[in-house]
Amino acid sequence: MLRRPDRLQFAALCYRKTSDKSAVEILLITSRGTGRWIIPKGWPMNGKLAHAVAEREAFEEAGVKGKAEVKPLGLYGYMKGLDSGVELPCKVQVHALKVSGFASNYKEKGQREMAWFSCEDAAALVDEPGLKEIILEFEKRKKTQTAASG
Numbered sequence: 001m002l003r004r005p006d007r008l009q010f011a012a013l014c015y016r017k018t019s020d021k022s023a024v025e026i027l028l029i030t031s032r033g034t035g036r037w038i039i040p041k042g043w044p045m046n047g048k049l050a051h052a053v054a055e056r057e058a059f060e061e062a063g064v065k066g067k068a069e070v071k072p073l074g075l076y077g078y079m080k081g082l083d084s085g086v087e088l089p090c091k092v093q094v095h096a097l098k099v100s101g102f103a104s105n106y107k108e109k110g111q112r113e114m115a116w117f118s119c120e121d122a123a124a125l126v127d128e129p130g131l132k133e134i135i136l137e138f139e140k141r142k143k144t145q146t147a148a149s150g
Contacts, residue, residue: 006077006089010050011041012058012068012097013138016116024142026122026135027099029062029114033081037125040064041092054095062114063106068097073138076130094134 014027028037042057044050051068058064073094079087117125119139123132 006091007043007080009041009043009080009090009092010053010057011039011092011094012054012064013039013073013094013134014058014062014064014066014097014099015138015142016099024119024139025116026119026138027062027064027114027116028122028125029112032108032111035113036127037122039094039126039131050093051095054097058097059103060107061112063103063109064097064099065101065103066097066099068095070095074130074134076128076134078128078131092131094131096138 015024016027017024027039029040030036031038040054040058040061042053042060045053045056048056049070050072051070054068055066058066058068073096075091075093077089077091080090081087119135123135126132126135
């Protein structure tokens with residue numbers, strides 16, 4: 001049986017430091033179809049690099065302003081349900097994006113819920129095991145950076 005390769009998407013792991021600067025929080029949004037907690041993601045765009053696509057998706061889906069890191073945090077897989085009922089295997093390349101603010105108007109305003117969560121809670125809320133791992137590894141990386149910077 002021949003199988004097509006997984007389709008590739010790009011995502012933003014949107015984060016901010018807690019008010020006491022001791023930890024980071026992750027912004028999750030709900031999917032429009034099922035209401036599951038996810039991170040902003042989308043298909044490649046002609047002429048845009050992966051991290052720029054992640055920034056664009058975060059802006060369109062959650063109104064997030066910020067810069068995504070060029071180097072990805074990792075990849076995870078999931079099955080994307082299409083409107084036709086077909087499920088498409090996808091790989092998602094995740095880029096960390098430090099949130100600097102929010103737009104008052106954006107493409108999908110009012111179509112999704114969004115909320116900030118601790119890394120541990122965000123990892124517990126998302127369905128995809130690979131995304132859970134990426135979030136928890138990101139938290140470890142940020143704690144190491146915070147400890148190293150004093």
